[in-house]
Amino acid sequence: QINEAEVVLFSVPSYACQRRTTLDNHNVTLTDALSLLAENAELSDEDGRGVAFRRAAAVLKALPAPVTAMSQLTGLPCLGDHSLRVIKDILENEASDEVESTKQSDRFKALKVLTGIFGVGSKTADRWIRDGIHNLHQLQESGATLNRAQQAGLEHYNDLNQQVTKAEADAITEIVQEAVVSVLPGAQVVLTGGFRRGKQTGHDVDFLITHPEEGREVGLMPKVVFWLESQGFLLYQKTTRNSYLEVKDGPGRPSSNMDRFERCLSIFKLAKKEERGIKVTVNTVKTRDSWRAVRVDLVVSPISQFAFALLGWTGSKLFERELRRWAGHEKAMSLSSHALYDNKQSRYLRAASEEEIFAHLGLEYIPPSERNA
Numbered sequence: 010q011i012n013e014a015e016v017v018l019f020s021v022p023s024y025a026c027q028r029r030t031t032l033d034n035h036n037v038t039l040t041d042a043l044s045l046l047a048e049n050a051e052l053s054d055e056d057g058r059g060v061a062f063r064r065a066a067a068v069l070k071a072l073p074a075p076v077t078a079m080s081q082l083t084g085l086p087c088l089g090d091h092s093l094r095v096i097k098d099i100l101e102n103e104a105s106d107e108v109e110s111t112k113q114s115d116r117f118k119a120l121k122v123l124t125g126i127f128g129v130g131s132k133t134a135d136r137w138i139r140d141g142i143h144n145l146h147q148l149q150e151s152g153a154t155l156n157r158a159q160q161a162g163l164e165h166y167n168d169l170n171q172q173v174t175k176a177e178a179d180a181i182t183e184i185v186q187e188a189v190v191s192v193l194p195g196a197q198v199v200l201t202g203g204f205r206r207g208k209q210t211g212h213d214v215d216f217l218i219t220h221p222e223e224g225r226e227v228g229l230m231p232k233v234v235f236w237l238e239s240q241g242f243l244l245y246q247k248t249t250r251n252s253y254l255e256v257k258d259g260p261g262r263p264s265s266n267m268d269r270f271e272r273c274l275s276i277f278k279l280a281k282k283e284e285r286g287i288k289v290t291v292n293t294v295k296t297r298d299s300w301r302a303v304r305v306d307l308v309v310s311p312i313s314q315f316a317f318a319l320l321g322w323t324g325s326k327l328f329e330r331e332l333r334r335w336a337g338h339e340k341a342m343s344l345s346s347h348a349l350y351d352n353k354q355s356r357y358l359r360a361a362s363e364e365e366i367f368a369h370l371g372l373e374y375i376p377p378s379e380r381n382a
């Protein structure tokens with residue numbers, strides 16, 4: 010019998026962007042279980058269910074201590090019946106049958122393996138599975154047509170499924186900085202994504218590039234890519250040009266969460282630690298075991314949109330989604346990685362820093378290290 014007075018009751022606000030979520034997660038078993046169900050839903054094209062599980066996991070990540078009894082969860086937001094059932098099973102039986110059977114299922118395993126190929130999404134994987142393709146060997150034997158990204162993804166499958174370390178991210182930062190200042194002195198490079206949130210590993214390395222003088226960033230991406238390519242640093246790249254000004258519905262109100270910056274999705278050829286020289290300007294590595302492939306995302310933003318781009322590319326994905334939901338539902342504003350539009354005043358709100366964006370949104374400032382929702 011638990012004495013009610015001794016049970017720690019938790020309380021958290023309902024939007025993830027109102028909470029401070031560090032990497033110090035006291036409920037890893039529970040959040041891993043809910044994240045796996047979220048991933049399974051997303052891979053099965055059930056985005057609504059996926060978000061519900063992501064939100065539930067994020068609430069548990071924000072708690073100051075481990076959950077030990079269901080009664081502690083009373084009144085917490087975002088915990089639906091399904092998530093509560095999973096949590097209850099784990100607290101009572103150390104595991105959830107639903108999570109375990111999902112993890113073991115042939116379909117989930119095949120979806121994981123196939124979407125683990127860079128360039129392969131859940132729709133392609135699903136089509137292949139229906140054609141009887143469940144693993145890389147069957148894919149190679151099948152004669153299925155692969156696009157350029159998928160070919161590179163398959164070729165570097167093992168490297169790209171191995172976590173990138175902070176040390177590797179730092180080495181890549183040096184290379185990108187060298188490339189950027191070589192083609193445009195004064196341009197600035199910022200590490201974004203999970204590494205900016207303080208993570209020690211990641212699935213890729215994300216960079217945002219800008220120049221303090223508006224307009225100087227135009228045409229920068231092709232030059233950076235050309236420099237990297239000619240120095241032998243790129244195994245693959247696909248650059249998409251900026252389409253922000255071409256959109257009919259005007260800036261600031263894109264219908265999807267995809268932004269329209271000039272961006273480059275790439276695969277770097279990174280020398281292994283022992284092989285990395287002092288000088289980064291030329292990649293001299295030759296033998297296959299002296300380098301590894303690493304996914305790198307480059308984004309170029311004009312300085313006028315930089316704060317929005319930085320906020321949008323720092324993540325986490327759920328934190329971003331919640332910021333946009335907060336803006337729309339609570340403030341009648343539209344937030345994107347380009348701008349913030351106030352629907353009541355019918356005007357754009359300018360911001361030169363992330364702090365100013367949080368202030369416009371009526372939110373307490375949350376630093377990157379506390380956006381790990």
Ligand code: TTP
Nearest residue numbers: 202203211212213268321322323324325326329
């Ligand atoms: P990711 O690199 O996918 O995620 P991450 O860095 O948080 O985690 P990991 O360590 O696994 O790499 O995305 C980083 C941020 O970029 C994320 O908040 C969403 C944003 N983003 C966009 O704004 N548009 C896009 O098209 C993509 C792919 C990401």
Ligand code: MN
Nearest residue numbers: 033035073074
């Ligand atoms: Mn703590």
Ligand code: MN
Nearest residue numbers: 202203213215
């Ligand atoms: Mn990332």
Ligand code: MN
Nearest residue numbers: 202213215306
């Ligand atoms: Mn990325």
